[in-house]
Amino acid sequence: MSSPWSLFLTNRAITMDTAISLLVLSMLVQHVVPEVPTVTSFRAVVEKVSGDSRIFSGESVRLRCSIPDIHSSRWNYQWFKGSERLPQSEEVFILWKARVTDSGKFYCQGSRDTAVGNIYTLESLPVEINVDxxxxxxxxxxxxxxxxxxxxxxxxxxxxxxxxxxxxxxxxxxxxxxxxxxxxxxxxxxxxxxxxxxxxxxxxxxxxxxxxxxxxxxxxxxxEVLSQPVLEIVADNNLVSAKMMKLICHVQYNARAPAPPINYYFYKNNNRLGTATSENHDLVRRTPGWYSCRAKVPQLDLSRFSESKSFGRVPGPQPTMPTVVHRRNLQxxxxxxxxxxxxxxxxxxxxxxxxxxxxxxxxxxxxxxxxxxxxxxxxxxxQPPPGALPSLVQSVNQTATPNPKALFEETDDMxxxxxxxxxxxxxxxxxxxxxxxx
Incomplete structure (x- = not known):
């Protein structure tokens, strides 16, 4: 016949086994269920429905928060002024009879309640309202x-x-x-x-x-529509082959959408290397010389050259190149x-x-x-004036991306x-x- 002490030890062992089993199961569940992201790839957008960015005190501005969700999900809205969260939670926000102290940058964010918790959009870009x-x-x-x-x-x-x-x-x-x-x-x-x-x-x-x-x-x-390009020479052996170097043509391109395509040309000692490309970079043989690049927008007849940059020991003075070429004036x-x-x-x-x-x-x-x-x-x-452009301004900062080249015909040097x-x-x-x- 078992003693009370042995029964106690047996029951305690069973309890500890049960607790350990439950702990193992809970840990397995945590490893099996993937973590659900709390932020989506959607970015909320704020637009002015009525009013202006500069208003008199006593006037009103109406803003709308929209979310580019192709699935037409139901979203809740959060409004912010600077770092302060506002009490409004509707799609349309009204700054009513504004005071001077109401001036600031306003932005919004969308949220949606799901079975795994709240999911949020990226915050919108701010809209600044100045109350005078x-x-x-x-x-x-x-x-x-x-x-x-x-x-x-x-x-x-x-x-x-x-x-x-x-x-x-x-x-x-x-x-x-x-x-x-x-x-x-x-x-x-x-x-x-x-x-x-x-x-x-x-x-x-x-x-x-x-x-x-x-x-x-x-x-x-x-x-400017097209800033003066800046040439970058990459000759790091960890990034490119020891026999090659990378030429990157950085340029600020401001055009109205749809923006016409921009072509790039690369030069060594004022001699063109290869044909035009839609990419702003090129791999060339690593040899001493004066290198430069050119950005051209054929549809706008606008072209700009970078300053020449030397690589290695180069005899002689720095060559000069034109900065802008226009074929015709556009209204x-x-x-x-x-x-x-x-x-x-x-x-x-x-x-x-x-x-x-x-x-x-x-x-x-x-x-x-x-x-x-x-x-x-x-x-x-x-930059001198270029000419007419289609509508809606967009600014594109060209950077190097390893995509295949698209070839174009060049009709002039310019x-x-x-x-x-x-x-x-x-x-x-x-x-x-x-x-x-x-």
Whole structure:
């Protein structure tokens, strides 16, 4: 007959075996079930449904978050301003009667509840909204313009009074004046010299007095269609054969979609190596000499050469090569620019001016700003105007990829400060400064 002590030991052993078996099973389940990714390859996209990137305080902007899901799955939406998560969770986000403090970069992200947990999309690229508490805003295109293009800028005044003079400034210097009160300025046949910070001043008469306001600076960016190429020579034995070296032609290509194809040529001592290729790299024999490359867009008759770069001991001076070749001049396209004129009550009454000899009853008055905001633009390389291009700007930074060559035939060688009003008057009446969803 078993003693109580032996029964206790037997039961304890059975319990320990059971626990060990369960532990082994749980570990096996963890190894068998694959880990489900929590982030998809989809990237959410934010688009402006109404409003502009620059608005007056008291105006509204409507944004929409869309997810390029071909399966039409049901998604939830999360909205962010900078690092702050906003309480809204709908597809459409409304920044209602915005205040100056509502300025910022807004973006969204999609989420979906599944049997294995929540799955998230990649965060969208941000959309920046600037809320101005002043009296004037210079509306400029949000995307860089291309050399040779035309663009329109608009001087908006709070309340849309009947203007009698509008002046456009670039880097603080007057460049255009319109006496008929037309708030739209056209910049034609752009060059890199037109890049800079622009502002506007508008004047109008009211109560037998002339009032004048000035906008905050806004950046106008102008970029080349094709930057000057930069040649890179790779002669690392770990990357290429000891008898060969790799020539890589780096270039910034900005064109409107669908972008015409770009061809590459490589040269040694000004003599072309092989035929044109759609790839921006080539393998050549490792020999001393002066090497260069050329990028050409045949449909635009645009071609640019890089500076020559030496490899090994090369006698003689550096050879010179042309930088640009144009076969014909193409007329630039004029993109349409819409300028909505929304009416909102004035933030505060401008200060009237004292009469002057030229105007016995009125004189211009400048409304001094109380807060400055500046934006920077990216300086592009130097380039003469190319010509007309199709629509929608896209920027492609060419890099080396080991794809097969595609051969082509070559036919030639070739500040104002912000007029931010006081808090009690610059913002329109509202119960809440936060965004709301309809």
């Amino acid at each position: 508490g002043g009296w004037a805003i210079l509306q400029v295109p949000p995307h860089p313009a291309l050399v040779g293009d035309s663009l329109q800028v608009t001087c908006r005044v709070r309340g849309n009074p009947p203007l009698h003079e509008v002046i456009l400034y670039k880097d603080g210097v007057e460049v255009m004046t319109q006496k008929d009160g037309n708030p739209h300025f056209h910049l034609d046949n752009l060059t890199l010299k037109e890049k800079g910070m622009y502002s506007c001043r508008a004047s109008w008469d009211t109560d037998r007095r002339t009032r004048s306001v000035i906008s905050v600076d806004a950046p106008v960016q102008v970029v 630039p396209l004029v993109p349409s620019v819409s300028s909505p004129g929304l009416y909102f009550p004035p933030a505060a009454e401008p200060t009237p001016a004292q009469p002057s000899p030229q105007q016995p009853t009125a004189a211009p008055t400048f409304i001094q700003p109380t807060e400055a905001r500046t934006e920077s633009s990216v300086p592009p390389p130097s 500040s104002g400060d912000s007029g931010d009003m006081p808090e009690e008057s610059g913002d329109m009446p509202t119960n809440s400064s936060s965004a709301v969803i309809y």
